[in-house]
Amino acid sequence: MATERQITAAVVDPGLLSLPWDVPLVDWPSDVLAALPRGISRHIVRFVRTTTGLVAVKEIGDSVAHGEYDMLRTLDRLGAPAVQPLAVVSGRTSVDGEPLSSALVTRHLAYTLPYRALFSQHMRPEILTRLIDALAVLLVRLHLLGFFWGDVSLSNTLFRRDAGAFTAYLVDAETGELHPPLSDHKRSYDLDLARTNIIGELMDLQAGEIAPAEVDTIAVGDQIVERYETLWTELTRRESFSAGELWRVEERMNRLNKLGFDVDEIDITTDISGTTVSIQPKVVDAGHFNRQVMRLTGLDVQENQGRRMLNDLEQYRVRTGQHGDDLSMVAHEWLSDVFEPTVRAVPVELRRKLEPAEIFHEVLEHRWYISQDQQRDVPMAEAVASYVREVLAHRRDERRLLDADDPGRDSPSASAPPVR
Ligand SMILES: Nc1ncnc2c1ncn2[C@@H]1O[C@H](COP(=O)(O)OP(=O)(O)OP(=O)(O)O)[C@@H](O)[C@H]1O
Numbered sequence: 001m002a003t004e005r006q007i008t009a010a011v012v013d014p015g016l017l018s019l020p021w022d023v024p025l026v027d028w029p030s031d032v033l034a035a036l037p038r039g040i041s042r043h044i045v046r047f048v049r050t051t052t053g054l055v056a057v058k059e060i061g062d063s064v065a066h067g068e069y070d071m072l073r074t075l076d077r078l079g080a081p082a083v084q085p086l087a088v089v090s091g092r093t094s095v096d097g098e099p100l101s102s103a104l105v106t107r108h109l110a111y112t113l114p115y116r117a118l119f120s121q122h123m124r125p126e127i128l129t130r131l132i133d134a135l136a137v138l139l140v141r142l143h144l145l146g147f148f149w150g151d152v153s154l155s156n157t158l159f160r161r162d163a164g165a166f167t168a169y170l171v172d173a174e175t176g177e178l179h180p181p182l183s184d185h186k187r188s189y190d191l192d193l194a195r196t197n198i199i200g201e202l203m204d205l206q207a208g209e210i211a212p213a214e215v216d217t218i219a220v221g222d223q224i225v226e227r228y229e230t231l232w233t234e235l236t237r238r239e240s241f242s243a244g245e246l247w248r249v250e251e252r253m254n255r256l257n258k259l260g261f262d263v264d265e266i267d268i269t270t271d272i273s274g275t276t277v278s279i280q281p282k283v284v285d286a287g288h289f290n291r292q293v294m295r296l297t298g299l300d301v302q303e304n305q306g307r308r309m310l311n312d313l314e315q316y317r318v319r320t321g322q323h324g325d326d327l328s329m330v331a332h333e334w335l336s337d338v339f340e341p342t343v344r345a346v347p348v349e350l351r352r353k354l355e356p357a358e359i360f361h362e363v364l365e366h367r368w369y370i371s372q373d374q375q376r377d378v379p380m381a382e383a384v385a386s387y388v389r390e391v392l393a394h395r396r397d398e399r400r401l402l403d404a405d406d407p408g409r410d411s412p413s414a415s416a417p418p419v420r
């Protein structure tokens with residue numbers, strides 16, 4: 001007797017009900033399929049357009065399907081970068097009553113590409129470096145949640161390149177287990193496997209003439225280990241400070257920037273042992289900060305200016321308790337509460353000499369030096385006053401000197417004197 005078909009889902013997507021579940025996935029008609037690049041896998045995976053969006057369907061044993069579905073739901077709840085599970089379809093039978101494998105349905109992750117597809121485009125060497133960094137971020141984030149992947153590889157990862165940011169997502173959670181806090185032994189198992197798999201996968205791509213022969217596969221494998229360790233050490237650094245030492249947050253953000261990672265979000269928690277900060281890292285490509293600042297504030301800034309501005313915006317968001325709020329709203333407030341008053345605090349005749357974004361950038365830099373020197377938070381008003389006095393005034397003198405040397409000269413020197 002044929003078993004009853006069952007759909008396990010938090011909310012059943014009506015678009016799933018009309019799919020041809022009584023046909024083996026390999027034989028699904030092309031009119032329901034979406035031809036999108038897929039990674040390599042043991043199981044059959046197809047992308048399907050439903051009335052409510054694009055989904056990935058994977059045929060797999062029933063208990064494994066349920067296990068992976070549950071694990072992906074847990075990861076989703078924990079906020080991990082992973083594909084989102086939609087349903088498990090079990091008890092499938094063909095029209096002749098033959099049993100068919102169960103199917104795990106996940107939402108297709110928009111704008112993501114499997115690494116093979118990324119490689120088949122022309123890939124600059126620095127892009128490969130950023131992809132490896134993105135994978136290091138993913139692995140560190142999963143490990144911080146206590147997730148042991150057990151099958152780290154490029155083909156179990158999806159890469160998204162969006163507005164200059166690179167994000168890696170877990171796509172295959174079949175072997176995953178949660179053991180918080182994750183032991184060093186389990187972490188190094190995952191990391192060793194990542195290294196071995198990446199080397200193997202890149203060698204395969206070279207053999208298939210997809211990846212350029214000059215890519216040093218061993219070096220790339222070593223790179224994942226090195227970047228992971230760097231990031232893990234930085235993010236797990238235990239540090240408690242008091243509420244009056246928020247400059248330490250900036251110190252950590254700067255340190256992460258120096259290591260070549262950027263800050264996505266910061267989270268500050270305070271309890272009896274003091275205030276602790278956790279930082280969500282991200283990986284970006286050249287031009288990201290300019291675009292992001294332009295989108296949020298309409299200002300056209302240089303990369304380093306934009307990075308500093310966004311770091312300050314993120315600190316503002318946390319300081320004002322707007323965690324989780326829409327960043328464009330927060331950016332609007334930040335512009336009128338922080339950015340504009342800072343620029344306006346600079347006397348008009350000096351203001352004309354520099355772009356507002358450069359003034360702001362230099363004030364932040366100046367504030368940072370004072371904070372570091374004096375190991376304390378420096379209010380913005382104090383920082384601007386000091387900047388005008390110590391930096392701009394000096395620059396004016398410098399200009400006068402230059403003018404005296406060379407009366408024909410009319411452009412001020414652009415280089416800021418050291419502030420310390
Ligand atoms: N939700 C999704 N969005 C985008 N692509 C997906 C999604 N789910 C699966 N894929 C694609 O299908 C490929 C295979 O999926 P998956 O790794 O889960 O299969 P598998 O057979 O379990 O793999 P393995 O051989 O590692 O066991 C992935 O590499 C990815 O390219």
Ligand SMILES: [Mg+2]
Binds near residue numbers: 042155172
């Ligand atoms: Mg896989």
